[in-house]
Amino acid sequence: MARTPLYSRTPPRQAPVATPAAAAPAEPAAATVAAADVGRAAARGRWFVRHERWLWCAGALLLALAAGWPAWTQKIKPALTIEQIDGAMRDSIAKEPLASAAAAAYAAVIPSVVRVIGEHGPSPTLPGKPAGRSGKLMAKGAPGDKSHDEEGRSVGTGVVIVDNGLILTNLHVVAHANRISVTFFDGSESEAVVVSLQPENDLAVLRAKTIPDDLHAATLRSTAGLAPGDEVVAVGFPFGIGPSASQGVVSGLKREFRSPEGQRILSNLIQFDAAANPGNSGGPLVTTDGQVVGIVTAIMNPNQQRTFIGIGFAVPIENAAAAVGMPPF
Template sequence: MRPISSPPPGSDPFVRRLTALTLVIITLMLLWWSLPLIESLFTPKVGGVRTVTARGDLAADERATIELFEKSRDSVVFITTARLVQDIWTRNVFAVPRGTGSGFIWDDAGHVVTNFHVIEGASEATIKLADGRDYKAALVGVSPAHDIAVLRIGVGFKRPPPVPIGTSHDLKVGQKVFAIGNPFGLDWTLTTGIVSALDRSLTSESGATPIQHLIQTDAAINPGNSGGPLLDSAGRLIGINTAIYSPSGASVGIGFAVPVDTIMRVVPQIISQGRYIRPTLGIEVDERLNERITAMLEIEGVVVLRVTPGSAADKAGLKGATLTPDGGIIPKDVIVAVQGKQVDSASKLLALIDDYNVGDTVQLTIVRDGQKQEIGVVLQPGA
């Protein structure tokens, strides 16, 4: 018998077909990867010149935004502040840069409105106009309670236009707003957004009485925007950008602006008198003590602790609390509303009174001996 021998390697038809198919696949893959190179070898070298595609007309809202910025830009200023420091060895005085901010032209007399915290602690301020001119600014006056300051520059010719004035009492959540300022020193920057909320309150940087009636917006506001104008879609001033709510100090879509109705009440007084004189009732209240007493009485309002003799409140017949020999307090009058608006804290009472002017008569709703009654008080100037 003839011995049976093994088939030579590669003689199996299945193995041959599999090997051939693998080679075809590899060849096709190499060809596919090489196509761009092959194509480039046969493509004429024309320098990569492209034809510009026609833009067409801008959208109507784009044209409106561009026009608003171009009209408003010249009314916005760039503020840099410095603090004078004396060298303890040489006794030489030199200026140390302190910070930057924004502001806007208020009138033709050269008054510039900005935030109080922009110039707080500074010894001097320089204002740069949109056309590049620089001026040393003089301080006219401030109102820390509203975070408002007024400066003045002497512009002899080509005076920049004052920003048009709008209103804030009729603002609606959802309205478009536009902020122009100098964030991080990047001058004349425009950001847009909407009114996110109204009548917000925010504790000032000094930690004093909270600033009331603020406009909340999602327009990007960053350090350097402070003091700049917040405008409506007609280009009118509706607020001063004053603060952002952010742990990092950068915009997170929550910014605040002092409303123009407050500005219109405060700024003219600062210009004419050098300061803002708050209207008052002539009473003493205490926020922390008030919380404890009203909780004990189970009532929302403000306890009148003391009435200043001869004050507007005294003339109107308001009664203060009585102190007992053991240091206790027996409340008499509790203010629960001003002109029909509910009062639930001392800061709210101050804010509501501040909406009026010295000499105005406001109607107070008080609770005395468990009974509600109305008392009219003529507001007097504060200290």
């Protein structure tokens, strides 16, 4: 039986080491990646070279922004408190005061306000009344009563209610007049005639014979929403001075006025405390929006001094509109 040799002169053959199939292309792949990295680095270098100027500018801008950041944070202020807002508003109003409501009302109505002058003679005549008896139609003790100058003229106020020249005033302003003239806002003058009367409300309606081209009629407003405490403005020619404005409030409604002689009782009147004096008669009583709610007609005057003591009366505009034949509100 053959035995296995213990020694042989021929060196034994070594089996070849197996190499994984996937590892074979390792060297070519690594070379490709390295080449791509080199290409990208070169491209970045060229990009930096082309944009070097802009990169420096951007860097400088970033440094400037970083340096100014604390200053920005210092300018951020907390929300204002109610007290601060109130103080700022007060300061603003003190520098630029709000427009006066009375001034706005005066500006709205003044183009319609006229000065009425009655020239008196021995035999005054009004429509439907015989000469010498018209004095019974006067509201004794009213603002315009006895406001005559040395030339025998009475001065009162009127308000244009229709732009064709119809003017409302008090009856006692024109009661003894032989001739009536009116002066408009633009300074032009015209003779006027009485076209209708309402003695129970001491009202007269005049028509100017010549009117300005741009004559404005006042805006009339119902007294239905009027209440004590509402602000009003009286506009007229007190003692012939004017046009003048005085501000006050509605003191009451549906008041009654009796003349000192007891010959005249007016009812359903608006009581107000805006200053009114002889010459204000027939002038408009207006709200703060410039709308006419009444015709000033009398003042409470227990001391017979013909000066204002804080109580005035106006005929509601509804009554005045009826005197003109206008429909009710």
